[in-house]
Amino acid sequence: MKFIGVIPARYASTRFPAKPLALLHGKPMIQWVVEGARKSNLLREVIVATDHEDIRKAAEAAGAKVAMTASELPTGTDRIYAATKNMDFDVVVNIQGDEPLVTGELIDSLAGLFQKDNSLDMATLAHPISLEELESPNAVKVVVNQKDEALYFSRYAIPYSRVPGAKAAALTGCLKHIGMYAYTKNLLKQFCEAPPAEIEIAESLEQLRALYLGAKIKVLRVKEASLGVDTPDDLAKLEKILRGN
Incomplete structure (x- = not known):
């Protein structure tokens, strides 16, 4: 089974323009992500899918x-499809370009699910949720079945509508979703050639398109999320953590 990793990295960002080139501990953020991904034992190659020449130079200097x-591509998934549709592979891992502490071990844990179950279409990550995350529309929730396959994703406090999370004995009814994905080549093609689904538009969550199309999405449980960078403030906090270590 051939695995590849793709890091979508666009230059424009409403909250943080040129984010992939922002310096973290003296290195561009895209370099951190590439170096982490290249420690994977399963990925045959690591590709940065970008729209900007400066990001290209930084990625190539890092070995990608x-x-x-x-x-104008609307999503990172569309960027991955554009970059890989003529390539030979079985599974592609979508590695977030704003998670500089990503590890090869985490990537291999996700990709390895396809070695254990060749009927999988897609896989993603999640960790135990806090009450604050449950109540935040910025934290995406996922409900799974007994096989840890996704039933539904939402920005709302599912399934805590009639019994609020604050009154629940334990917040085990859902998990906090982490936006790293792995897809088979066939599902990626089907996904990107299909129009957005109504449930996807309503929740503003593209993974719901995969569920709508009938995909089986395995959810790998991890202890906690890696530290991502959405804003310059996030970058400053991460810089302090790295300097402390």
Whole structure:
């Protein structure tokens, strides 16, 4: 089974323009992500899918291959499809370009699910949720079945509508979703060639399109999320943590 990793990295960002090039502990953030991904034992190659020449140069300097993609692509998944549709692989891991502490071990744990179950279409990550995360629309929740397959994703406090989370004995009815994905080549093609689903539009969550299409999404439980960077403040906090270590 051939695994590849793709890091979608666009230049424009409403909250943090040029984020992949922002310096963290003296290195561009995209370099941190590439170096972490290249420690994977399963990925045959690591590709940065970008729309900007400066990101291309930084990615290549870090040892990644680069695919130039159109700026107007709507999502990271579309960017990955544009970069890989003519490539030979079985599974692609979508590695977030704003998680500089990503590890090869985490990537291999996710990709390895497909070695254990060749009927999988897609896999993702989640960790135990806090009450604050449960109540926040910025934290995506996932409900799973007894096989840890996703039933539904939401920004709302599912399934704590009639019994609020604050009154629940334990918050085990859902997990906090982490936005790293792995897809088979067939599902990626099907996903990107299908129109957005109504439930996807309503929740503003593209993974709901995969469920709508009938995909089986395995959810790998991890202890906690890695530290991502959404804003310059997040970058400053992470810089302090790295300096402390």
